[in-house]
Amino acid sequence: MIQKCLFPAAGYGTRFLPATKAMPKEMLPILTKPLIQYGVEEAMNAGCNVMAVITGRGKRAITDHFDISYELEHQIQNSSKEVLLQEIRHIIANCTFTYTRQNEMKGLGDAILKGNVLVGKQDPFAVILADDLCVNPDGDGVLRQMIDLYNKYRCCIVAIMEVPKDEIHKYGVIEGSVLEEDVFVVSNMVEKPDNESAPSNFAIIGRYILTPDIFTVLQKTKPGKNGELQITDALCEQAKKGMVLAYKFQGKRFDCGSVEGFVEATNYFFEKENATAP
Ligand code: UTP
Numbered sequence: 001m002i003q004k005c006l007f008p009a010a011g012y013g014t015r016f017l018p019a020t021k022a023m024p025k026e027m028l029p030i031l032t033k034p035l036i037q038y039g040v041e042e043a044m045n046a047g048c049n050v051m052a053v054i055t056g057r058g059k060r061a062i063t064d065h066f067d068i069s070y071e072l073e074h075q076i077q078n079s080s081k082e083v084l085l086q087e088i089r090h091i092i093a094n095c096t097f098t099y100t101r102q103n104e105m106k107g108l109g110d111a112i113l114k115g116n117v118l119v120g121k122q123d124p125f126a127v128i129l130a131d132d133l134c135v136n137p138d139g140d141g142v143l144r145q146m147i148d149l150y151n152k153y154r155c156c157i158v159a160i161m162e163v164p165k166d167e168i169h170k171y172g173v174i175e176g177s178v179l180e181e182d183v184f185v186v187s188n189m190v191e192k193p194d195n196e197s198a199p200s201n202f203a204i205i206g207r208y209i210l211t212p213d214i215f216t217v218l219q220k221t222k223p224g225k226n227g228e229l230q231i232t233d234a235l236c237e238q239a240k241k242g243m244v245l246a247y248k249f250q251g252k253r254f255d256c257g258s259v260e261g262f263v264e265a266t267n268y269f270f271e272k273e274n275a276t277a278p
Pocket of ligand 1: 107
């Protein structure tokens with residue numbers, strides 16, 4: 001059983017300045033719900049109940065969001081607005097939240113390494129980048145799909161999607177061979193390659209299942225692209241020594257770290273809400 005989910009949320013979110021000057025990017029709302037809450041709900045639906053968040057300076061709003069606000073509870077008790085707190089109350093009642101800080105932005109690999117103290121050395125764990133908002137209207141959420149796959153193969157898994165060739169330079173990219181439908185055994189991984197030299201058009205998005213030995217690999221990994229510790233480099237090492245799978249998930253991913261993707265997600269959820277409104 002995978003019970004722990006890590007949320008690296010220490011980034012500065014510079015693409016959303018000035019909104020992110022004093023507010024964490026992960027707290028930007030799609031309609032009325034902050035991005036990170038969508039991620040936590042996806043993790044809960046996949047069976048996780050321990051949420052481990054890597055934060056940084058200026059991220060206190062995340063901690064407060066996943067805690068009881070007695071003043072607010074008192075204020076809206078027995079009012080028509082109470083229903084608006086139903087989902088967050090359910091999360092707080094059923095999950096444990098733990099936090100640690102990444103003091104310097106040294107890359108996603110470094111953020112995950114900092115998470116070692118929260119997720120421990122024994123158990124596999126999930127990773128969600130909350131600015132990648134994933135939905136699957138036709139079935140299980142993306143993390144649920146990945147945990148099902150983990151239960152079959154028991155190794156690290158990255159979620160992938162096909163992207164147009166002229167956008168591949170923004171992503172970590174895999175090279176691999178087909179294991180079963182939508183599942184690849186990774187033979188190589190490159191972080192943000194040139195469009196021309198990319199080994200495929202399969203881009204890694206913000207969902208991972210990691211086994212705890214990744215921490216030892218990360219400790220030995222040298223800074224890579226942009227001088228940052230890259231999780232892609234550590235996973236590439238693991239792929240060469242053992243097995244890493246790439247999974248082409250069912251559903252849709254919105255890149256809410258970009259303004260365009262954020263607006264797209266907002267429109268998607270607005271239309272969905274209107275379609276189901278009485
Ligand atoms: P991004 O590449 O989107 O960086 O990080 P960012 O700082 O959040 O946003 P921009 O590019 O400046 O607009 C991808 C994810 O990895 C986390 C971020 O919080 C985000 O969820 N991350 C990245 C860290 O936690 N620490 C890091 O050192 C780097």
